[in-house]
Structures are given as structure tokens and as C-alpha cells.
Amino acid sequence: MIKNKLALLGGEPLINIGGPHKVWPPKADDNELEEIKAQRNIDISIKGKTGPIKELEDLFLNFLDNKIKYCVSFNSGTSALLAAYFAMGIEEDDEVMGPALTYHAALSPVYFLKGNVILVDINKETRCIEVENIEKFINKKTKVITVVHQWGHPADMDKIMKIAKEHSLLVLEDCSHAHGSRYKGKMCGTFGDVAIFSLQAQKMIFAGEGGILVTNNEKYYNRATLLGHYRDRSKEEVKDSKYNEYWQTGFGLKLRISPFNAIVAKHSLMNYEKHKKNRHRCLNYLNEGLKEIDYIENIYTDEHVDRGAWYGFKPLYIKEKLYDLDKDKLVEALRAEGMHISAPSGAILANQPLYKNIPDLMFNNRKAKKINKLNNYPNAIDIQKRALSLPTFSNWDRDKNIIDQYILAFKKIQDNIKYLKK
Numbered sequence: 001m002i003k004n005k006l007a008l009l010g011g012e013p014l015i016n017i018g019g020p021h022k023v024w025p026p027k028a029d030d031n032e033l034e035e036i037k038a039q040r041n042i043d044i045s046i047k048g049k050t051g052p053i054k055e056l057e058d059l060f061l062n063f064l065d066n067k068i069k070y071c072v073s074f075n076s077g078t079s080a081l082l083a084a085y086f087a088m089g090i091e092e093d094d095e096v097m098g099p100a101l102t103y104h105a106a107l108s109p110v111y112f113l114k115g116n117v118i119l120v121d122i123n124k125e126t127r128c129i130e131v132e133n134i135e136k137f138i139n140k141k142t143k144v145i146t147v148v149h150q151w152g153h154p155a156d157m158d159k160i161m162k163i164a165k166e167h168s169l170l171v172l173e174d175c176s177h178a179h180g181s182r183y184k185g186k187m188c189g190t191f192g193d194v195a196i197f198s199l200q201a202q203k204m205i206f207a208g209e210g211g212i213l214v215t216n217n218e219k220y221y222n223r224a225t226l227l228g229h230y231r232d233r234s235k236e237e238v239k240d241s242k243y244n245e246y247w248q249t250g251f252g253l254k255l256r257i258s259p260f261n262a263i264v265a266k267h268s269l270m271n272y273e274k275h276k277k278n279r280h281r282c283l284n285y286l287n288e289g290l291k292e293i294d295y296i297e298n299i300y301t302d303e304h305v306d307r308g309a310w311y312g313f314k315p316l317y318i319k320e321k322l323y324d325l326d327k328d329k330l331v332e333a334l335r336a337e338g339m340h341i342s343a344p345s346g347a348i349l350a351n352q353p354l355y356k357n358i359p360d361l362m363f364n365n366r367k368a369k370k371i372n373k374l375n376n377y378p379n380a381i382d383i384q385k386r387a388l389s390l391p392t393f394s395n396w397d398r399d400k401n402i403i404d405q406y407i408l409a410f411k412k413i414q415d416n417i418k419y420l421k422k
């Protein structure tokens with residue numbers, strides 16, 4: 001029983017270790033800094049598949065158990081997604097199905113190609129697309145199922161691949177949260193027709209800004225390459241003569257990664273196992289500790305998956321177990337104790353103007369259609385309402401004591417709730 005007065009009511013904060021509590025990305029070592037320094041005078045804009053860009057892409061294919069043939073890097077995950085949808089041939093009025101609660105750019109490039117996004121509710125446990133709901137939305141226009149392995153937990157790939165096969169649909173895996181996650185032993189990113197990985201700074205394999213697209217399909221590789229890379233890269237890499245004639249111009253955009261970002265990504269990839277081990281140790285320990293807290297629903301991980309990068313730690317609040325205290329009030333009380341806690345920032349997509357209507361403002365003469373209705377997503381709404389966001393602790397030696405104090409702070413609220421509810 002922790003009897004000290006709650007900090008929100010004027011007591012001493014329980015957490016006495018100062019911030020920041022989330023420290024990511026980790027600092028570069030000397031090798032990485034030396035390589036960045038040397039690259040400055042070698043080439044600051046690589047046009048082909050050479051130098052650190054080639055090294056990164058080759059290492060990435062190796063990271064995916066050498067199960068994938070083609071890899072092409074981009075200047076962001078969003079660019080890689082645009083290239084993926086373009087590569088798979090999304091065109092006007094085609095439909096792409098994806099999860100209702102995720103990062104908006106997993107699906108928004110579809111609008112750029114004048115396709116439509118059909119949002120599907122999420123599974124309460126995995127927080128990925130709810131497989132049981134997918135078939136309800138399939139029609140003649142459906143082309144792609146987009147799977148986001150949310151917070152590192154793989155989606156139910158056996159069922160998704162079966163549905164895709166039965167209905168001749170393509171599958172795009174967005175592995176931005178799930179670098180190195182496995183479903184029944186198989187790497188995320190090796191199931192679908194195309195997979196992308198954001199390498200933005202908060203991701204486990206980080207470039208700062210960057211993205212990777214992988215596929216076993218030569219046509220998709222050619223189209224993705226031509227969309228974002230012209231001259232050297234397209235000339236050398238696009239072998240099919242039909243596509244290769246575009247090598248001078250590509251399909252018009254320049255979305256390539258900078259060599260500096262590729263070096264950073266390469267080093268973070270080389271440190272992946274170390275970072276993963278450290279993060280899993282911290283987050284499993286925190287998750288175990290939270291089992292003592294009645295009003296918190298732990299992070300669920302299916303027994304046949306490996307969470308890999310485990311991007312984000314978002315347990316759920318059970319209001320009824322804390323005398324119906326509002327989530328905002330709970331967050332305020334925990335913050336007063338010194339905890340770095342918030343409500344997750346991502347909005348339900350169906351509530352965003354971009355997703356609510358098929359966007360008319362993006363293009364002239366396009367009529368808005370109402371496709372995604374907020375009341376169709378009970379699980380996404382419930383998760384959004386109840387989720388808490390804690391630091392993704394990743395350094396056991398530094399973070400263990402902070403985690404212990406976090407668990408005690410949750411307990412302190414539990415033990416003293418009667419004072420808050422007064």
C-alpha cells in the first residue's frame with residue numbers, strides 16, 4: 001500500500017528520475033560518424049545503386065532471411081508507400097482496404113492515385129486489421145488489402161493470404177512498426193506482394209528520414225524504381241526493355257534516399273539484434289509489472305508471433321476498475337507523479353476529413369463520396385478511447401529504475417483513488 005499523498009493533490013511526485021524517459025534514436029558510435037564524415041567528400045547525392053545505398057539494400061534483403069529478391073530505398077516510408085500503390089497499378093476508383101486505426105500515410109497515397117480507401121475495423125488484441133470483417137467489403141473494385149503490423153504485432157497472415165488468394169487481391173504489408181517481427185517464424189515483409197518499411201527516426205531501423213520497398217515481383221520493382229528514381233538507378237536496375245526505355249526520366253518523381261541517411265540506416269540495421277534484445281527486456285518487464293495494476297489491460301502478444309521492433313507501448317485503461325475516473329484525469333495524475341504518459345496521438349482515420357469523404361478537394365471536379373462511417377469501427381473507437389502511451393523503453397541499464405518507478409506510480413494511483421474521486 002502506497003500511502004503518500006498523490007502529487008496531483010500536492011504530495012511528493014513518486015518518480016524522481018528526470019527526463020527524457022524515452023531516448024530514441026540512440027547515439028551514433030565512432031564508426032558510424034567516421035563513415036558519415038568520409039561520405040561527405042565521396043558523394044553527397046548517389047544516383048545509382050552504389051555505395052552505402054547498395055550496402056543498405058543488400059543488408060536489408062539479408063535481414064529478411066534472403067526470402068526477397070528486390071529492394072529499393074526511398075526518402076521516406078510515405079514515398080515507398082506511394083511507389084508501392086503505383087507499382088501495383090492502383091488507378092482511379094480502385095479500392096484499397098486497410099485498418100481503421102493506424103498511421104494515416106499507410107493508406108493516404110491511394111488518394112493521390114485517385115483510388116478509394118475502405119477502412120476496416122481492427123482486432124482488439126492484435127490491433128491489426130480484423131480479418132473477419134475483410135470479406136464483407138470486397139467487391140469488383142477491390143484491388144489491394146493493406147496490412148499494417150501495428151505496434152510490431154503481426155496481423156493474422158494465414159487468413160489474410162487465404163482471403164487474398166480466393167479473391168485474387170494483392171497484399172501490401174506496411175512493416176513500419178514491425179522491423180524483424182515474425183508470424184509463425186516467418187518474417188513480416190515476406191508474405192505479401194509488396195512490403196514497405198519506414199526508416200523514420202523513431203523506428204527501430206532508422207535513417208532519420210527514409211523508407212524501403214521490397215518485392216519478389218520484377219514488374220512491381222521496375223514500376224516502383226521508375227516512379228522515384230531516374231537515370232543511373234533506372235538505367236542499371238530496370239531490365240525489362242518495355243520499362244527500361246523510360247530510364248532517363250523515370251515516371252517523373254525523385255524520391256531517393258540521401259547517402260547520409262543510408263549510412264545511418266545501415267548502422268542501425270547492424271545493431272538491430274542488440275537494440276531488439278534491450279527493448280524486449282525493458283518492455284516485457286514493464287508489461288509484467290503492470291499485471292499487478294487492476295485498471296490496466298496489458299499488451300497482448302500472440303504465442304506464435306515475435307513482436308520484433310515492438311514500436312510503441314500502448315496498454316489500455318479499464319475505467320470501471322478505477323471508479324470510472326476519466327482517462328484524462330488519470331493521465332494528469334500520473335504526469336504529476338513524473339510519468340511521461342499521454343494518450344496516443346493518432347486519430348481514428350474515419351474521423352479525418354481525408355478519409356471521411358473520398359476527398360473532393362484534392363482534385364478539381366471530383367465529387368465527394370461518403371464511404372467510411374465512424375460508427376462502423378467499434379473496436380478502433382474503443383482502443384482509441386482507452387489507450388495510453390508510455391515511453392518505448394529501450395535501454396535496460398538506464399531504464400530499469402525508471403520502469404520500477406512507473407509501476408509504483410500506477411500502484412500509487414490505485415491505492416489512493418478515493419482521494420482523487422472526492
Ligand SMILES: Cc1ncc(COP(=O)(O)O)c(C=O)c1O
Nearest residue numbers: 076077078103105106176198200
Ligand atoms: C504504419 C506507418 N506507415 C507509414 C509511415 C510513414 O513513414 P514515414 O514517416 O517514413 O514517411 C509511418 C510513420 O510513422 C507508420 O507508422
